[in-house]
Amino acid sequence: MNKKWISTAVVLTLTTALTFSCEQGSIDASEKSQDAESEAIAELSQEDLELLKQAKKFFKPLPEVAEPTGYAMNDDMVSLGKKLYFDTRLSKSNTISCNSCHNLASFGVDNNPTSIGHKWVAGPRNSPTVLNAALHTAQFWDGRAEDVEEQAEGPILNPIEMGSPHEEFVIDRLRTIETYEDLFAAAFPDEPQPLTYKNMARAIGSFERTLMTPDRFDDFLRGDGNALTAAEKKGLKSFMDVGCTTCHSGPVLGGQIFQKFGLIKGPYWEYTGSENIDEGKYEVTGVESDKYMFKVPGLRNIAKTAPYFHDGSVWDLEKTIEIMGVTQLGKELTEEQINEIVDFLEALTGELSKEARTLPILPRMGKETTKPDFS
Ligand code: HEC
Numbered sequence: 259m260n261k262k263w264i265s266t267a268v269v270l271t272l273t274t275a276l277t278f279s280c281e282q283g284s285i286d287a288s289e290k291s292q293d294a295e296s297e298a299i300a301e302l303s304q305e306d307l308e309l310l311k312q313a314k315k316f317f318k319p320l321p322e323v324a325e326p327t328g329y330a331m332n333d334d335m336v337s338l339g340k341k342l343y344f345d346t347r348l349s350k351s352n353t354i355s356c357n358s359c360h361n362l363a364s365f366g367v368d369n370n371p372t373s374i375g376h377k378w379v380a381g382p383r384n385s386p387t388v389l390n391a392a393l394h395t396a397q398f399w400d401g402r403a404e405d406v407e408e409q410a411e412g413p414i415l416n417p418i419e420m421g422s423p424h425e426e427f428v429i430d431r432l433r434t435i436e437t438y439e440d441l442f443a444a445a446f447p448d449e450p451q452p453l454t455y456k457n458m459a460r461a462i463g464s465f466e467r468t469l470m471t472p473d474r475f476d477d478f479l480r481g482d483g484n485a486l487t488a489a490e491k492k493g494l495k496s497f498m499d500v501g502c503t504t505c506h507s508g509p510v511l512g513g514q515i516f517q518k519f520g521l522i523k524g525p526y527w528e529y530t531g532s533e534n535i536d537e538g539k540y541e542v543t544g545v546e547s548d549k550y551m552f553k554v555p556g557l558r559n560i561a562k563t564a565p566y567f568h569d570g571s572v573w574d575l576e577k578t579i580e581i582m583g584v585t586q587l588g589k590e591l592t593e594e595q596i597n598e599i600v601d602f603l604e605a606l607t608g609e610l611s612k613e614a615r616t617l618p619i620l621p622r623m624g625k626e627t628t629k630p631d632f633s
């Protein structure tokens with residue numbers, strides 16, 4: 259039985275079962291990319307093939323969208339979520355949006371050691387990037403939110419982030435902006451009362467699920483041997499051989515597990531020079547073994563998201579890698595190894611889709627004009 263016949267049979271069975279033409283389209287597309295991938299791999303040099311085999315044990319290409327498990331996303335939800343993400347009216351003062359601390363024009367971060375929120379007070383932690391974050395198995399440095407939808411409920415009510423006093427306050431504010439009623443109704447068509455705090459968070463979460471930034475490393479993982487330069491390939495090999503992959507793996511090169519900062523050599527602050535001691539996951543659970551445990555951050559776009567670590571205590575990527583070598587692996591990396599790894603990490607700078615990069619048109623002011631409020 260030839261391959262073409264099998265694929266036709268699969269498509270036919272599915273189309274008769276589902277009669278969704280889009281299903282057929284996606285099957286054809288994924289088969290095409292499978293074929294292209296096999297063709298590309300057949301052309302790899304022996305050395306590249308070995309490297310690709312090793313890399314595939316640890317990494318995966320980014321998906322187009324981080325699909326949610328508990329609900330079905332739709333385009334209206336994503337487009338509403340994007341407006342909410344940029345809307346400063348979710349904050350008490352009317353001046354701070356998600357984008358203030360996770361700027362999509364600067365790789366989803368604010369590039370401050372720790373973020374500045376309501377009344378311009380600095381918080382205790384560095385803002386991690388929202389790009390590709392929806393793929394993490396938990397959100398926040400200490401993993402206290404399960405997914406991006408749950409996470410999005412937090413900052414709006416956080417007194418040192420967006421400072422809104424309670425959920426009703428936010429929903430009342432949104433109700434004064436007429437267009438939002440219609441946008442929520444379109445995004446949640448089956449609900450009698452669509453404008454709720456939960457749905458607001460869900461819409462923002464669904465937008466975040468589209469913030470994937472594919473890069474040349476993904477092309478390499480799909481078999482394109484020319485996607486990375488010789489120096490970047492050397493760096494990839496070092497990254498794996500040194501053991502960074504015990505923690506930084508998966509499609510985002512992190513975001514999958516928690517580990518103690520200072521696992522082999524600590525305490526961490528002796529290396530980072532941190533002034534405030536953050537106890538990580540322990541601050542949420544109170545469990546002794548969670549002391550100094552942090553979520554292993556993803557490394558996509560890492561060359562652009564300085565300063566580094568949970569408190570932004572280190573600006574320099576070379577120094578960050580040197581510290582990782584010592585604290586997490588008990589290894590003094592040579593300058594050459596560090597430089598090679600930097601070369602590889604720089605190849606992880608990706609691109610958002612055009613849709614995600616285009617600024618939304620926000621609904622205009624409603625009946626009641628809201629003024630800056632710094633109380
Ligand atoms: C004042 C700055 C500020 C604002 C405004 C803000 N954030 Fe954050 N965000 C942070 C900081 C700081 C953290 C890390 C806090 C922690 O881990 O304890 C964070 C964490 C996150 C994370 C977790 C990422 C990861 O890798 O764990 C996501 C996702 C996120 N924010 C999305 C949002 C969304 C969506 C909004 C708007 C509803 C928002 N943030 C508003 C500063 C901010």
Ligand code: HEC
Binds near residue numbers: 517
């Ligand atoms: C045993 C687990 C582990 C190993 C091995 C490990 N890391 Fe990490 N890495 C972490 C954790 C945990 C953090 C977060 C520490 C913090 O900020 O509290 C981190 C943070 C980082 C950061 C900063 C990310 C950011 O957004 O601020 C970089 C860069 C990094 N690691 C690179 C590496 C490299 C390169 C290697 C190999 C030399 C490596 N790591 C090995 C667990 C590990």
